[in-house]
Structures are given as C-alpha cells and as structure tokens.
Amino acid sequence: MKAAVFHAPHQPLTIEDVEIMKPKRREVLLRTAFAGLCHSDLHFMEGLYPYPAPAVLGHEGAAVVEAVGEDVTYVKPGDHVITCLSVFCGECEYCTTGHTNLCDNTEVKLLPGAARRMTWKGQVLNQAFNLSVFAEQMLVHEHAIVKINKEIPLDRAALVGCGVMTGVGAVFNAAKVEPGSTVAVIGCGGIGLSAVNGAAIAGAERIIAIDTNSSKLEKAKEMGATHTINASNVDPVAAVKDMTDGKGVPYSFEAIGLKVTAEQSFAMLRPGGVATIIGMIPFGEKIELHGADFLRDRKIQGTSMGGNRFRVDMPRLLELWRQGRLKLDHLISGKIKLNEINEGFAKLKSGAPVRNLIDFGVAG
Structure with a gap:
C-alpha cells in the first residue's frame, strides 16, 4: 500500500510503498476513504511534540472494513467506520468509570513505537496514535473504531473523527x-x-x-x-x-x-x-x-479529545448533522490526493483552509 512516511521534524513526508500485516486477534484491517489534515499532526512534523521515526502520522479518518481478525464481532467486511485515537480497553479504572478517552491500558493503547503492524524497507514502521490514517490501509484494534450508518457520507464522517468531536x-x-x-x-x-x-x-x-x-x-x-x-x-x-x-x-x-x-x-x-x-x-x-x-x-x-465516549458521541453528532444542527459541510475547504499531502499541510500552516481532506478514492 501507499503511505505518507514521516522521517524527522522539518522534513517533508514521502510517499512510500509500505507492507501491512494481516489482522490478528481483535484487530481490524481498514481501507482508508478520507483523512483530515489536522494541526495536531503538524505539531509532530514541526518537532513541537516528539515522536519516534520513521512513522505514518494521521488520526482523523473514515474507512471501510476490509477484514477482521479472530474474536472480532463488532464489525464485518464492508462496514463503514470512523477511526478514533481514544482507543479503549473497557476494563481499566478509567473505562469502567465512564472516562474511556483516558484509558491507560497499554495492551490496547500501545505506547509510541510499540506497534508492529507495518514495515518499510524491512524495518518496523511506527504507527502513530494507534491509527496511522495517512495510508491507504490501517490495521487497528477493534476498540479504535465506531461503526456508522452507510448513508452517512464518509467525507463528513471523517471530520467527526477528531476536530468536530474535540x-x-x-x-x-x-x-x-x-x-x-x-x-x-x-x-x-x-x-x-x-x-x-x-x-x-x-x-x-x-x-x-x-x-x-x-x-x-x-x-x-x-x-x-x-x-x-x-x-x-x-x-x-x-x-x-x-x-x-x-x-x-x-x-x-x-x-x-x-x-x-x-x-x-x-x-x-x-x-x-x-x-x-x-x-x-x-x-x-x-x-x-x-x-x-x-x-x-x-x-x-x-x-x-473533548472528553469523548466516541462510540456513543460520534453517532450522536452525525445524527445532529442529519437534523441540520451540526454543520459539517462548512468545514471542508477542499480535497486532495495523498501525494499532495505536503502542499496541504503548507496551506494549513498558512492559516487559510479550515479542513482539507485526503481523498483515497474509496467507493462507499
């Protein structure tokens, strides 16, 4: 698959051929449909927050399920989902008291550099935020996604994955x-x-x-x-x-x-x-x-991330959009291809756009 690889702060992302693993237990393989360019990613690209390289950044996206691993019952191939960096275990003190966005279970919310889901030129490629949305495919834990109605346009849904939810x-x-x-x-x-x-x-x-x-x-x-x-x-x-x-x-x-x-x-x-x-x-x-x-x-x-309980909150936000109360259409400045990602971030840094989306050309 193609992915935008982060090498070091203040260096452009490069589009590379990357290998992605098959889904293991409780993992889901996704085909990325849309990815939002967010200022948070820009912070890592500019060295304002440290992150191990090489890595694939990106955390705001919508996708279609391609395959599921053992014991996954929440989704099936063909389902539409929104990704979220608030991966949760459902069992820790935070999760069981209703604060799933603060889950600290490192078995599901892998620490930076711990994931072994992608390789590039024979070496492990770090998965940012347990997602790495700036790629044609993602391999994630099933608790990193929320299933949505297929009638919801995936470009609007992608916005809810971070910026709108936050x-x-x-x-x-x-x-x-x-x-x-x-x-x-x-x-x-x-x-x-x-x-x-x-x-x-x-x-x-x-x-x-x-x-x-x-x-x-x-x-x-x-x-x-x-x-x-x-x-x-x-x-x-x-x-x-x-x-x-x-x-x-x-x-x-x-x-x-x-x-x-x-x-x-x-x-x-x-x-x-x-x-x-x-x-x-x-x-x-x-x-x-x-x-x-x-x-x-x-x-x-x-x-x-707005104190989210994303599997509850995100579908509710999309329902508010369907009612005309939540304004998602106003947030999309334009759509670009993956190989235009550096130009997209340059525009974001200039303060001009609201949200550019990477369109991976995935049919709903």
Missing part, C-alpha cells in the same frame, strides 16, 4: 455549557469552529468568536457565532470585557495551542468561570496566571 465535546462534556450563557472561543480553525457550533447547539445566548483571520471570523458566523473579535488589531481580553459590561465570560475555549492565548482565555473569565484548553500547547512550555484570579472561583482545565 470541539463539540469540549463544550458538551468538558465545560458543560449551560443554555442562555455567554461563550468565547479563541481560534476559528476546524476545532474552534466546532466549539462555536457546539455552543450554539447547547443553547448559548452569546457566542464570541476570536481570531486574527477575517475570513475565519466570517465562517464562525455561519457556525453560530453572534459576535466576532479580530485580535489582530484589538486586545481580545479587553474586547470581551467590553462586550460583557466588564464582567467577562462564564466559559472560554482556547483552540489554537499557544501560551498567550491560553493565558488570555483565563484572563477573560468572570468570577466562577471556566477556561477549557483544547489546543496543543508546545511540549514543555508553561503558562503563567495571576494567583489572585483564583480567589474568585475561576478555573482552567484541559480536555482530551
């Missing part, structure tokens, strides 16, 4: 936004726009979208934003305070992954408010907050 999940699961409240979202890429959309579905009265790109702010309005702030020419914290009679917001979301925006998300809270950090702040970087601000019950928290 953004909407941060609103629903992590922050638990209440109807009638005011929300601020910093960063209007795919995840931030999904948080905006999630806040609208949750019934927020005012949704303030913040970005430095005017076209993304216009897109945010389409997703449900009631107010926008262009942070290229104003202080977003001061602007949010002005919009809220000096009080600040009860909910803020940081969807970029920068020290400064994480600090801004906390600074714009009203007393009792909660800031949720969605973006991946570079590994080893610290954020600084004023200790006195905590005296008025302000809180800051992280979220892992």
Whole structure:
C-alpha cells in the first residue's frame, strides 16, 4: 500500500510503498476513504511534540472494513467506520468509570513505537496514535473504531473523527455549557469552529468568536457565532470585557495551542468561570496566571479529545448533522490526493483552509 512516511521534524513526508500485516486477534484491517489534515499532526512534523521515526502520522479518518481478525464481532467486511485515537480497553479504572478517552491500558493503547503492524524497507514502521490514517490501509484494534450508518457520507464522517468531536465535546462534556450563557472561543480553525457550533447547539445566548483571520471570523458566523473579535488589531481580553459590561465570560475555549492565548482565555473569565484548553500547547512550555484570579472561583482545565465516549458521541453528532444542527459541510475547504499531502499541510500552516481532506478514492 501507499503511505505518507514521516522521517524527522522539518522534513517533508514521502510517499512510500509500505507492507501491512494481516489482522490478528481483535484487530481490524481498514481501507482508508478520507483523512483530515489536522494541526495536531503538524505539531509532530514541526518537532513541537516528539515522536519516534520513521512513522505514518494521521488520526482523523473514515474507512471501510476490509477484514477482521479472530474474536472480532463488532464489525464485518464492508462496514463503514470512523477511526478514533481514544482507543479503549473497557476494563481499566478509567473505562469502567465512564472516562474511556483516558484509558491507560497499554495492551490496547500501545505506547509510541510499540506497534508492529507495518514495515518499510524491512524495518518496523511506527504507527502513530494507534491509527496511522495517512495510508491507504490501517490495521487497528477493534476498540479504535465506531461503526456508522452507510448513508452517512464518509467525507463528513471523517471530520467527526477528531476536530468536530474535540470541539463539540469540549463544550458538551468538558465545560458543560449551560443554555442562555455567554461563550468565547479563541481560534476559528476546524476545532474552534466546532466549539462555536457546539455552543450554539447547547443553547448559548452569546457566542464570541476570536481570531486574527477575517475570513475565519466570517465562517464562525455561519457556525453560530453572534459576535466576532479580530485580535489582530484589538486586545481580545479587553474586547470581551467590553462586550460583557466588564464582567467577562462564564466559559472560554482556547483552540489554537499557544501560551498567550491560553493565558488570555483565563484572563477573560468572570468570577466562577471556566477556561477549557483544547489546543496543543508546545511540549514543555508553561503558562503563567495571576494567583489572585483564583480567589474568585475561576478555573482552567484541559480536555482530551473533548472528553469523548466516541462510540456513543460520534453517532450522536452525525445524527445532529442529519437534523441540520451540526454543520459539517462548512468545514471542508477542499480535497486532495495523498501525494499532495505536503502542499496541504503548507496551506494549513498558512492559516487559510479550515479542513482539507485526503481523498483515497474509496467507493462507499
């Protein structure tokens, strides 16, 4: 099969012929249909987070089941699925208390470099995130996928595999936004726009979208934003305070992954408010907050993939799309081929697109 291979930070991915194993017990072989280009992958490509190379990156995708291994009963060949990096065992303390996204069982959630599912030029090729979506095929544990209705277009389904689940999940699961409240979202890429959309579905009265790109702010309005702030020419914290009679917001979301925006998300809270950090702040970087601000019950928290229980949450999100409430069509900027992946990431880095998808040409 063809796959985009990551060799080292700041080097282009190369398209290589890769061998993939046959499915073993509780493993599923997938034919990749669509893969989303996400900023998280870009973090690894730019060395902001370490990952053993060579590897195949990619974690947001939709696929068709080709074959199943022994003891797999959840899916069969021909089924349509969404992949998710929140692989779960179903037996650990996290899983049995309803926090499957935090599963720490390394027998199913293999540590970086532990998977032995692909080879390239006679050596083991590392499987990123237990998925490696930037390839024509994937070999994954059965608990890394969720089966979906075949009537759902696979390109829309792929978006739910990470960006949409993370953004909407941060609103629903992590922050638990209440109807009638005011929300601020910093960063209007795919995840931030999904948080905006999630806040609208949750019934927020005012949704303030913040970005430095005017076209993304216009897109945010389409997703449900009631107010926008262009942070290229104003202080977003001061602007949010002005919009809220000096009080600040009860909910803020940081969807970029920068020290400064994480600090801004906390600074714009009203007393009792909660800031949720969605973006991946570079590994080893610290954020600084004023200790006195905590005296008025302000809180800051992280979220892992929107606190998802993906086998429940993703089908529900797709049903919201069918109802016209979740906006997936607005998030697709374009479709590219696998051999155009470096150009696609260059566009992503420029801040221009919302989401480009790699189209592998798989018929539903």
